[in-house]
Every structure is written in structure tokens, then in C-alpha cells.
Amino acid sequence: MKNESYDVVVIGGGPAGLAAAISAHDSGAKVLLLEREARLGGILKQCIHDGFGLIRFGEKLSGPEYAERYIDEFHARQIAAVTLTFVTKIEKTGSGFTVHTVSRNGVARYRAAALVLATGCRERTAKQVFIHGTRPAGVFTAGTAQHFTNLLGELPTKRCVILGSGDIGLIMARRLTLEGAEVLGVYEAKPTPSGLTRNLHQCLYDYDIPLYLSHTVTRVFGTDRLESVEISEVDEHMTPIPGTEQRLDCDALILSVGLIPENELAESLGVKLDPKTKGPVCDGQNMTSVDGVFSCGNALHVNDLVDYVSENAAVAGAAAAAYKPQKRKPVEIHISDTLLYMVPQQLDLARNNNKTAVYFRARGDYNNSRLALTVDGKEVFSRRYAFLRPPEMEKLELDFDGMGLTETSDVQFKLEPQTEKG
Amino acid sequence: MNLSKCSKKLKKRFGDAVTLSLENQSVVLRGHLATWAQVIEACQSVAEKNSAIHVVNDITCDEQTETPMRVPGFTDNTVDGAAPDVLVIGGGISGASIARELTKWKLDVLLVEKEADLALQASGRNDGEVHPGIDLGKGSLKHRYIRRANRMFGDVCSELDVEFHRIGQYVLFQNNALKPLIGLYCLWRKYHDGIEDTKLISGSQLRAQEPHLQPGTKFAIWNPSAGVVCPYGLTIAYAENAVQNGAKVSLHTAVLDMDVKNGEICSVKTNRGTIFPKLVINAAGVFAEDVAAMAQDRFFSIHPRRGTNSITDKKTGAFLHSIATVKELSVHGKNHSKGGGTMRTAHGNLLVGPDAVETFEKENTATNRESIATVFKKQKITMPDLSEHDIITYFTGVRAPTFEEDYIIERGRRTTNLIHCAGIQSPGLTTAPAVAEDVAQMAVDFLKEKQTVEQNQAFNPIRKGVPVLRKMSDEQREEMIRKNPDYGVIICRCEEISKGEILDALHAPICVPTVDGIKKRVRPGMGRCQGGFCSPLVTKIIADFLDEPLSAVRKSSPASVITYGKTKQNEGGRDA
Numbered sequence: 001m002k003n004e005s006y007d008v009v010v011i012g013g014g015p016a017g018l019a020a021a022i023s024a025h026d027s028g029a030k031v032l033l034l035e036r037e038a039r040l041g042g043i044l045k046q047c048i049h050d051g052f053g054l055i056r057f058g059e060k061l062s063g064p065e066y067a068e069r070y071i072d073e074f075h076a077r078q079i080a081a082v083t084l085t086f087v088t089k090i091e092k093t094g095s096g097f098t099v100h101t102v103s104r105n106g107v108a109r110y111r112a113a114a115l116v117l118a119t120g121c122r123e124r125t126a127k128q129v130f131i132h133g134t135r136p137a138g139v140f141t142a143g144t145a146q147h148f149t150n151l152l153g154e155l156p157t158k159r160c161v162i163l164g165s166g167d168i169g170l171i172m173a174r175r176l177t178l179e180g181a182e183v184l185g186v187y188e189a190k191p192t193p194s195g196l197t198r199n200l201h202q203c204l205y206d207y208d209i210p211l212y213l214s215h216t217v218t219r220v221f222g223t224d225r226l227e228s229v230e231i232s233e234v235d236e237h238m239t240p241i242p243g244t245e246q247r248l249d250c251d252a253l254i255l256s257v258g259l260i261p262e263n264e265l266a267e268s269l270g271v272k273l274d275p276k277t278k279g280p281v282c283d284g285q286n287m288t289s290v291d292g293v294f295s296c297g298n299a300l301h302v303n304d305l306v307d308y309v310s311e312n313a314a315v316a317g318a319a320a321a322a323y324k325p326q327k328r329k330p331v332e333i334h335i336s337d338t339l340l341y342m343v344p345q346q347l348d349l350a351r352n353n354n355k356t357a358v359y360f361r362a363r364g365d366y367n368n369s370r371l372a373l374t375v376d377g378k379e380v381f382s383r384r385y386a387f388l389r390p391p392e393m394e395k396l397e398l399d400f401d402g403m404g405l406t407e408t409s410d411v412q413f414k415l416e417p418q419t420e421k422g
Numbered sequence: 423m424n425l426s427k428c429s430k431k432l433k434k435r436f437g438d439a440v441t442l443s444l445e446n447q448s449v450v451l452r453g454h455l456a457t458w459a460q461v462i463e464a465c466q467s468v469a470e471k472n473s474a475i476h477v478v479n480d481i482t483c484d485e486q487t488e489t490p491m492r493v494p495g496f497t498d499n500t501v502d503g504a505a506p507d508v509l510v511i512g513g514g515i516s517g518a519s520i521a522r523e524l525t526k527w528k529l530d531v532l533l534v535e536k537e538a539d540l541a542l543q544a545s546g547r548n549d550g551e552v553h554p555g556i557d558l559g560k561g562s563l564k565h566r567y568i569r570r571a572n573r574m575f576g577d578v579c580s581e582l583d584v585e586f587h588r589i590g591q592y593v594l595f596q597n598n599a600l601k602p603l604i605g606l607y608c609l610w611r612k613y614h615d616g617i618e619d620t621k622l623i624s625g626s627q628l629r630a631q632e633p634h635l636q637p638g639t640k641f642a643i644w645n646p647s648a649g650v651v652c653p654y655g656l657t658i659a660y661a662e663n664a665v666q667n668g669a670k671v672s673l674h675t676a677v678l679d680m681d682v683k684n685g686e687i688c689s690v691k692t693n694r695g696t697i698f699p700k701l702v703i704n705a706a707g708v709f710a711e712d713v714a715a716m717a718q719d720r721f722f723s724i725h726p727r728r729g730t731n732s733i734t735d736k737k738t739g740a741f742l743h744s745i746a747t748v749k750e751l752s753v754h755g756k757n758h759s760k761g762g763g764t765m766r767t768a769h770g771n772l773l774v775g776p777d778a779v780e781t782f783e784k785e786n787t788a789t790n791r792e793s794i795a796t797v798f799k800k801q802k803i804t805m806p807d808l809s810e811h812d813i814i815t816y817f818t819g820v821r822a823p824t825f826e827e828d829y830i831i832e833r834g835r836r837t838t839n840l841i842h843c844a845g846i847q848s849p850g851l852t853t854a855p856a857v858a859e860d861v862a863q864m865a866v867d868f869l870k871e872k873q874t875v876e877q878n879q880a881f882n883p884i885r886k887g888v889p890v891l892r893k894m895s896d897e898q899r900e901e902m903i904r905k906n907p908d909y910g911v912i913i914c915r916c917e918e919i920s921k922g923e924i925l926d927a928l929h930a931p932i933c934v935p936t937v938d939g940i941k942k943r944v945r946p947g948m949g950r951c952q953g954g955f956c957s958p959l960v961t962k963i964i965a966d967f968l969d970e971p972l973s974a975v976r977k978s979s980p981a982s983v984i985t986y987g988k989t990k991q992n993e994g995g996r997d998a
Contacts, residue, residue: 001900036912086912088892100896102920104907107900125952127815132789135817137977137984147958154972154985179989219788223492224981267737 002108006032006080008320009099009112011087011265014042015306016297016313017118018070023317024116025079031321032110033074033081034101040074040083041067042120043143044306046150049171051198055307066306082108090115090269095325096292097269114292114320117266117280118313121298124258126220129163131253133219138226142168142256146175155179157252161229162186163217165193165200167304167391169256174203176254183209184248187231189216189238192365194256194391196304216240220253229253259302269293276341277301283330283348284356284400286316287323294320301343301359304393312357319351326350329407338363338415340390349407353400360396362388366417371396374412375403388415425449428468440464440481447835448721450478458485458782462725469825472561476722477825486782491709493536493676494693495981501672502695506532507873508865509690509699511677511713513537514545515653515851516843517705518660519858520865525667527866528876532699533661533669534692536676538979539934539942541657544707545851546942547787547819549731549773550653551745551765553849554591554645555617556608563829568849569616571856572647578855582659583887584652585768591648591745592628594804598640608643620645634741634807636748648745652768653851654942655887658932660858663885665931667878673934674980677706680716685838687717700872701839701865708784708822710830710844719837722830722844726784727821729776730793734812735950739770741807748804764801764808769945774801774808776819787818814950821847831857833864841865888926888944892918913963914956916949921963928967935964938978961985 008024010017013035021033039045044052047063054060057069074081085103099110123141131139140148140156146168148156158181162169165188173183186204191214193200204211212231218240219230228249232240261279263271271280272289279300280288288295296316297309329349335342340361347353362369366388373381380403388394405411425444432440432451440453449468455461461481469477508524510517513535521533537543552575555568579586595604604622611617625639661671672694679691680702690697706713714720747763767773775797794816802808824830824845834840843861850857869875891899891909903910908922927943928935937953937960940946946960947953953960961984965972973987 001896036915084911086915086918088918102891102899102903102910102912104903104910106903106910107896109896122951123954125814125954127813127952130791130794130810132791134788137982141954144954144957148985149989152958152962152972152985153989155987155989156985158986224977224979225983264737 001106003111004032004108005111006030007112008032008114008116008317009034009097009110010116010118010317011099012042012118012120012297012299013037013040013081013083014118014120014297015044015067015070015309016120016299017042017116018067018074019310019313020116020118020296020317020320021079022070022073022077023314024321025077027318027321029321031079032112033079034085034087034099034110035081035083036086038084040071040081046143046146047171048150049175052306055305056310070310087265090265092269114294114323116294116296116316116320117263117299118297119262119265119299121259121261121302123168123255124260126253126255129255129257131217131220133221134223136220136222136224136226138222138252139220140252140254142166142172142254145172145252145254149175149179155181157181157254159184159250160252160254161217161231161248161250162254162256164188164256164258165195165211166256166258167195167199169254170195170199170203172254172256173209174207177207177209184250185210185212187212187215187217189214189234191236192389196391197389217253218245221247226251226253259298261299261302263299266293266295266299271295274341274345277343279343281345282343283346283351284344284353285319285348285351286312286344287319287348291325292323301341303359304391308359308393308395312359315357331405331407331409331411334410334412335360336412336414338366338417339413342413347400347405349405354402356398356400358396358398359393360413361390361393362415363390364417365389366415368418370416370418372414372416373398374414375405376410431467432464435467436460436464442468444475446721447474448476448478450480452480454482456484458483458780462780465723465725465825471826472828473826476830478721479723479725479825483782489783489785491536491676491712492785493678494674494979496674497693499695501532501534501675501692501697503698504532504695505698506530506670507699507869508532508701508703509534509697510703510705512705512707513540513657513661513671513673514543514705514707515541515657515660515854516707516846516857517703518657518664519854520703520705520843520861521664521669521671522660522667523858523862524865525664525669526862526878526881528878529869531664531669532697533664533671534675534677534697535671535673538673538936539939540661540671540673540932541654541942542978543785544819544821544847545657546654547817548653548729548848548851549765549776550650550767550851551591551849552586552588552649552651553852554620554648555615555849556593556611556620556643556645558615560615563831564849564853565615567853567856571853574855575649575651579651579656581883582656582663582885584656584659586649586651587768588647588649589744589766591645591747592632592635593643594628594636594639594746594748595641596636596638596748601641604641604643617645619647632742632744632746634805635746636804636806650745650765650768651851655768656851658943659885659887662931663883666885667881671932677713677716682718682837685836687837687839699839701841701868703841703843703861703865705843705846707846708820710822710842714842714844717834717837717840719834719840719842721835722824724822724824724845726781727823727847728779728781728786728818729821730789730797730816730818731773731775732794732797732813732816733767734772734774734808735814736771738772738812739766741805742766742772746804748800762800764804769948771814774798781820784820787820789816789818793818815952823847829853829857831861833868839868841868888923888930891920891923913959914946914949916951917945919944919946924960924963925967928964935968936976936978937961937964937984940964
């Protein structure tokens with residue numbers, strides 16, 4: 001049984017894990033990356049559309065191209081990696097951790113002083129949005145349909161309905177249209193679209209695929225393969241309105257109804273999760289509530305662009321490399337109801353916070369709003385935003401060290417919408 | 423049975439719409455009513471508990487639409503000309519367990535199942551509780567079998583390598599005033615009905631064991647002999663052991679008609695050919711009445727009753743270690759289907775349900791928003807921490823009760839070479855091991871009248887299931903992976919299932935190479951992502967195993983297509 005020791009073990013070889021591992025290595029740590037699939041790159045492997053890397057590289061790359069840049073960097077540094085390797089459990093041992101894995105080579109245990117959890121996210125399922133009716137073939141999450149189409153080269157539908165206007169749903173609407181399938185429409189229960197504006201244009205409007213807001217799928221029919229779905233209009237509480245049902249004949253229902261950060265390993269270590277992000281509560285160094293455990297990428301919170309994932313993961317990697325047990329001086333960051341969430345959720349005043357990246361999303365569509373940071377009631381920072389939408393994540397870089405914070409400081413971010421669009 | 427009293431009862435309630443007559447030792451109801459609920463009411467009102475005279479329902483109703491039994495969409499001659507000693511109709515828990523018990527004898531046994539797999543109807547769509555029998559009184563067949571069968575479970579599941587946990591059951595009461603009455607009830611059950619280990623415990627004793635249960639509980643009945651089993655796992659295991667011992671199982675095989683002469687079944691027509699059995703066993707679940715009719719031996723009716731269960735994330739498994747139900751005291755004993763609670767399943771999830779809804783649709787297993795809402799509302803009383811947000815899946819099954827709400831386990835009344843194992847509903851999963859022994863003995867006794875029947879000396883009761891790697895120690899796992907590296911390749915991340923386990927399931931005595939078949943056997947796709955990540959991988963493994971293109975793999979039935987072939991087929995499969 002293999003038994004090795006590292007400074008940092010990174011779990012997950014997608015964009016977050018790769019960036020974290022590179023950054024930890026560059027900070028002088030002995031790093032091991034664990035990946036459960038056969039190849040590095042994570043979900044980017046199946047994202048063959050472009051639009052990746054505009055911020056990071058200033059050019060439009062496909063998912064695999066974006067991943068390749070990081071994979072090349074990773075290999076150039078000869079960082080240790082094992083693929084097709086699955087983490088079965090993690091134990092807290094002494095001052096560090098023991099990661100148990102299985103692979104074709106058997107069982108292995110890796111000791112780590114610090115862990116970076118870059119485990120990504122999973123899709124919400126049909127049952128989680130309470131789709132009822134029969135259980136035929138032909139109900140796919142968008143990512144599963146994408147796997148069949150892009151990785152296996154198989155067409156999962158000829159005529160489909162897409163539920164949810166999340167980005168993968170929009171991307172798959174275009175992708176399946178290009179493959180000759182008929183996309184009857186994208187149905188969104190919310191009154192506003194969930195995906196990025198650019199995807200609405202490039203994936204739906206450019207292909208004349210209709211988008212129906214305030215509509216949802218209430219039932220599926222078909223005993224063997226899906227035969228039809230029932231669509232209903234929904235009210236402001238997203239409850240279906242009786243009498244508005246209509247049946248649409250189709251062979252597939254493709255769901256893009258949200259992503260959930262994967263934190264089962266984090267939870268097994270006792271990491272505290274933020275109910276808003278469903279990811280760990282972290283500080284400005286991406287350290288979770290458990291000393292030595294760092295989180296990044298979509299496991300921390302669902303990002304809109306991979307560029308932010310890479311950037312944020314690099315912070316986690318460097319911090320994990322520099323990790324030494326020391327007493328924390330935590331201060332909470334509080335946010336107003338007009339913010340959907342903010343990461344980090346706290347700061348460790350025992351560490352450097354002079355260039356801390358803050359990520360947030362607005363709760364609604366706000367025009368001309370103002371974000372203000374107050375410390376003990378005194379405003380220390382503010383910024384105006386012409387236009388905020390929940391699907392578009394925002395990033396700020398702040399120097400908290402200049403704000404004279406203490407552990408008892410009352411740190412509040414307040415987003416004041418001037419005009420709220422219906 | 424007092425016929426004139428029953429007639430009066432019906433007349434008072436339904437006027438002349440329904441008539442009643444005694445025919446061939448059955449009470450036959452005829453007429454026409456507006457709703458199915460009225461049909462049920464009429465039939466139930468004349469049904470007599472523990473009577474050998476059964477209600478046969480020939481009432482038509484406005485609501486009822488004739489939906490023919492779903493049958494496979496193809497015909498061939500796979501079983502054509504087969505002349506087994508015993509033909510078992512139905513691949514649920516009853517049919518599978520009977521087939522296995524029959525292989526203890528030197529008999530040619532053929533089991534036919536119309537679906538793509540075993541346990542696809544009620545046996546695969548129930549809560550998996552192994553009942554203690556606390557609600558059963560002497561006189562019924564259910565009661566006759568429950569204790570004997572319950573005691574058999576440990577041995578049967580160890581022989582068949584099926585997950586079974588005797589976790590016990592609590593029945594919760596919120597009202598202290600009921601305690602003397604319930605105490606007497608328990609004593610009666612214990613000394614009169616043989617439920618020897620039942621006892622009352624206090625609310626604080628309960629909370630010490632199960633801190634997440636309703637804090638307002640004043641006292642509870644504790645039945646330590648209750649347990650949980652994987653219901654489809656047990657059915658598949660029984661069938662596999664039957665096949666190991668020489669029985670044949672033919673899936674996709676629907677019984678369509680029978681040729682009956684002089685009170686004897688001469689041949690049985692299926693979509694896969696005509697079978698000439700010496701003896702037929704009717705274990706056809708909701709279709710047992712239809713099979714009885716084909717055999718010209720219809721003396722009972724089945725009225726389907728739907729139930730929906732929800733499964734929650736394994737993280738909630740920590741909330742409960744046992745089975746818990748809240749007893750809502752109903753004055754009328756109309757609560758026929760047992761169960762209805764919250765339990766920790768054999769696999770460590772929580773299961774919530776089921777409800778009970780009368781329906782004329784035998785095969786409608788579509789789920790409804792309302793069922794989940796009803797069940798959760800009730801079960802939140804048991805466990806306040808329950809949340810719909812923890813649900814990862816839900817499913818509906820259809821029970822197959824008679825109007826007497828008891829089993830029918832007997833030889834044909836008019837047709838001689840027929841044994842009915844009908845009206846099997848809760849606790850049918852529990853009683854199956856004992857019922858199967860008796861039905862097999864009845865079959866052997868019948869055949870012995872015509873031929874010599876010898877014991878099968880080569881019978882092997884041991885069936886090995888697919889190894890479960892995630893439960894092994896690191897050392898055991900290392901050893902397994904060294905022998906077969908595929909055990910180290912995890913395909914289903916939520917349930918931690920390896921490629922090796924999936925391939926083992928494909929090489930099992932009964933191979934069902936579909937995504938659902940594999941899911942039932944080794945659990946990829948049973949977890950919180952519901953196959954989002956692993957279903958393409960499982961599909962690929964099955965395609966490679968079959969040496970077929972990916973598009974040839976099915977979810978379950980032959981028409982349940984997953985993919986339609988290569989993308990951009992017209993352009994030579996070029997990647998876009």
C-alpha cells in the first residue's frame with residue numbers, strides 16, 4: 001500500500017485544482033494533485049464552445065484549450081499527479097491529514113500538511129426540482145447531455161425541451177441545434193433568465209430558439225422514452241398556475257436548473273458550509289473553518305467564468321503552501337439582503353488582507369445601484385454599479401488592512417439598489 | 423356470509439345500481455357506478471375478513487378506462503414448445519422466491535416475467551420493511567406467515583448475500599392517556615397473536631435511542647424484530663439462486679392467453695412462444711386476477727392501491743437508525759396497507775412513505791406532487807428535521823390487494839393444475855420466504871400425484887452477490903484491486919461504485935445489460951446526483967460489454983432508447 005507525504009494535496013484536477021497546484025508549487029510546496037477521471041481538465045473537457053479566457057488570457061478559447069494552457073503549465077513544473085484515482089476518505093491525523101484513495105494500482109494513503117478542495121460542483125436533478133410523472137429515458141441534466149454529445153459523440157435527442165436558462169442549458173440549446181436536433185424552447189420558472197447575457201444572445205437569439213420566462217415543466221409522459229412534457233405558467237412564487245398547462249411532444253427534457261458545490265469531503269472533515277453559497281465559509285486566504293483545509297473554484301461557490309476560478313484557486317494554492325498552524329483572528333463580513341452572497345465570508349486578521357478579492361452576486365436585477373462597505377457604522381468604501389444581475393458575478397479587490405479592523409469590528413456590505421427592474 | 427344482509431346494505435347505499443350474487447363460492451358484484459371510489463366502497467362493504475368466499479368485482483364505472491396490460495413490443499419463439507414441470511408467472515418477490523424453493527427438487531422450472539427485469543413492479547417499488555406483525559391478528563394468512571417468515575430473514579439473506587438489518591421499529595404516540603389501552607393491545611398481540619418481543623417504552627427511552635424523533639412523543643411500541651432489506655435486491659438474489667440451481671428465467675415474456683380444457687391448463691401463450699406446463703403458479707401481482715381469468719379460475723378480485731415513497735440523501739441517514747411511524751388512531755380498521763413511516767433503508771438513506779391511494783390503473787406508477795406533500799406532512803410529525811429539500815428521488819408502486827385484504831394461497835378451485843399466490847401486498851415481502859416454502863411444497867404434492875419428484879441433492883442455497891468494495895477495509899480493498907484492477911476505477915462517485923462491480927453485475931447468472939438493470943444490482947445512479955455524472959460512463963461500459971454501439975444500450979425496456987446514434991451522422995461522424 002502506497003504511503004507518501006506532501007506539503008499540499010489538491011483534490012480535483014479541473015481548472016481550480018490545476019491553478020491551485022501550480023500556485024502552491026510556485027510558492028515552494030511539495031504538491032500532489034488527485035484526479036478521479038483519466039484526464040486532467042475537469043468539466044472543461046466537454047465544454048467545446050468558446051468564450052473561456054477573455055479575462056485571464058485576453059482571448060477567446062474553447063474549454064479544452066483553456067484547460068490545456070494550465071495542463072501544460074502544470075506538467076512543465078513536473079508537479080506530481082495521479083489520475084483515475086478516487087478519494088474514499090480523509091482523516092485528520094496529527095497536525096495534518098491522511099487522504100485515502102483507490103485506483104487501478106490499489107489503495108494508497110497520502111499525508112498532507114494542507115489540503116485544497118477543488119471538487120467542483122454537480123447539477124441539480126429532475127427530482128430536486130420536483131418533476132413528476134413517469135420515469136422514461138430521455139430526461140437528462142444539461143451536463144449529462146453535453147457528455148453524451150461532446151465526449152461520446154452521441155446524439156441524446158432529436159427534439160427537446162430545455163428547462164432552466166442556466167448557462168449550460170443555453171450552451172446545449174445551441175449545441176444540439178448545430179447537431180440537427182430541434183430545440184422547442186428554453187423554459188425558465190423565474191421571471192428573469194439565469195444565464196449570462198452573452199449566452200442568451202449567442203445561443204438562443206442568434207438561433208431563433210424561444211425563451212419562455214415564468215414557465216416550468218410540471219410533468220413528463222412516456223413509459224419507455226420520453227414522449228411529451230407538460231408546461232405550465234407559474235406565478236410570482238414560482239407555483240404553477242392551474243389551467244395554463246400545455247403538452248409538448250418531444251423526446252427529451254434537458255435540465256439546467258442550477259449547480260450545487262460538491263462538498264461531501266469537506267463536510268466529512270467538519271467544514272462549516274454557508275447556506276447561501278452551499279460552499280465552505282472561507283477567509284481571504286480561502287481557508288475553511290477547519291485549519292489547513294482550503295477551498296476554491298466551484299466547490300467554494302458557483303462561478304460564472306472559469307477565469308475567476310483560476311484566479312481564486314491560485315490564492316488558495318499559495319495560502320495552502322504557506323500554511324502554518326496559528327491562532328486565527330476572525331472577523332465576520334455581513335451582507336445586506338440585496339446581495340445573494342459574498343465570498344469570503346470572513347477575514348483572518350492574523351493574515352495579510354491588503355489585496356483581498358471579494359466575489360458577490362446581487363439578489364435581483366438592479367440598475368444604478370451602490371455598494372457600500374461600513375466598519376462600525378462608518379463608510380470606508382463605496383462603488384456604483386450601472387447594472388447588476390444575479391447571473392453575473394462581480395469581483396472587487398480591497399485593502400482591508402488599511403481599515404483598522406479588529407475581531408469585534410462590525411463589517412457590513414450594503415448594496416443599495418436605486419431602481420429595481422420588475 | 424349473510425347474503426341478504428349484504429344485499430340490503432348495497433341497496434341502501436347504491437339503490438339498484440349494484441346487484442350481488444353468490445356464484446361458485448364467490449360474491450359477484452355487478453352493475454354500474456359513477457366513480458371508482460364507489461366501486462371500492464361497494465366491494466369493501468360486502469367483503470368479509472378471513473372468509474374463503476371472496477368478492478369478485480364486475481361493476482363498471484364511468485371513470486374507469488380500459489388500459490390493456492403493457493406487453494413487450496416484440497414476439498419471438500424463445501420459449502416456444504417449452505414443457506416445464508412448473509411455470510411460474512411473475513418475476514416479483516413471490517415468483518422469484520417460489521422458483522428458488524422449487525429448485526430444491528428435481529423439477530424443470532420456468533419463470534416468465536413480462537418486464538425487462540425482475541422486481542420492476544410492486545417488489546421493486548416498496549419500502550423494504552421486514553415487518554414484525556404487530557398489526558396482524560390471528561385468522562389471516564398474513565398472520566399465519568408473518569412470524570415464521572420474519573424469523574427466517576437472517577438466514578435467507580445470509581444465504582443469498584442480501585443486505586438485511588434488523589433495526590427494529592417504533593410506533594410513536596403523542597397522548598399519554600392512550601398508554602393503558604396500547605399497553606393492553608401489546609399484551610394481546612404478545613400473548614394472543616404471538617408477537618413475542620413487542621413492548622412499550624417511555625418517551626425518554628425512545629429519545630435516548632433516536633434523538634431526532636418527535637420530541638413530544640409520550641411513549642412508543644418497540645418491535646425489535648422489524649428490519650429492512652433491499653426489496654429488489656432480495657428478488658434478484660432469489661431468482662439468481664434459482665437459475666444457479668437449474669431454473670430458467672425468461673424476461674420480456676408476457677402471458678397473453680391460456681388453453682384450458684376440462685379444468686386443466688393445456689398450454690400458455692406468450693409473446694415468446696407457447697408453453698406446455700404441467701403446473702402453473704400464478705404470482706402475477708396486480709395481474710393475478712387476469713391470470714386467474716385466463717385459467718378460468720377467477721374467484722377473487724384485485725383492486726390496485728398506489729403508494730409513493732421518497733428517498734432522501736444519505737446525509738440524513740444519521741437522523742434515524744430504525745423504523746418509525748406515528749400511529750394515527752383510526753376507529754375503523756381501514757388502514758389496510760402497513761408501512762407508512764420513516765425508516766433507514768438497507769443502504770443507509772432515509773425512506774419516507776408510503777401513502778395509499780385506490781386506483782383502477784394497475785400499471786400507472788407516475789408520481790404526483792400531492793403524494794409527496796401528503797407523506798411529508800404526516801412524517802414530519804415523526805421527525806421534525808425532515809425536509810423535502812433532502813429528497814433525491816421518489817417512486818410509486820401499485821399494491822395488489824384483494825377486497826378481503828388477505829393473501830390467496832391455494833390450489834385452483836376449478837382449474838386443477840394451478841396454484842394461486844395472489845393478493846400479495848404488505849407484508850408480502852416479509853412473508854415471501856415462508857410462503858415460497860409452502861407454495862413449493864403444494865406444487866411438489868400436486869406433481870407427486872402424477873410423477874415421482876425427487877429432492878435435488880445438488881441444490882446450493884448459497885448465492886454470492888457482487889462484492890461491495892466501499893464497505894471493505896483498505897487492506898481487503900487492496901487485495902481485491904490487486905486481483906482485478908477494475909475494482910479500483912470508481913464510476914459512480916456518489917455511491918462509490920467501481921467498474922469491476924458493474925462488470926460483475928453484467929456477468930451475474932441473470933444478466934440485465936441496461937442502465938436500470940445495473941443500477942438495481944450495484945447502485946450507480948442511486949446517489950445524490952442521480953446518475954448525472956455516471957450514466958454516460960455506465961452506458962459506455964454496457965456497450966463495450968455487449969460489443970454494440972452506445973445507441974444500442976437501453977435504460978430499461980427495448981424501447982427506452984438513450985441516444986440516437988453518432989452526432990452529425992450525415993457528415994461522417996465529424997466532430998463539430
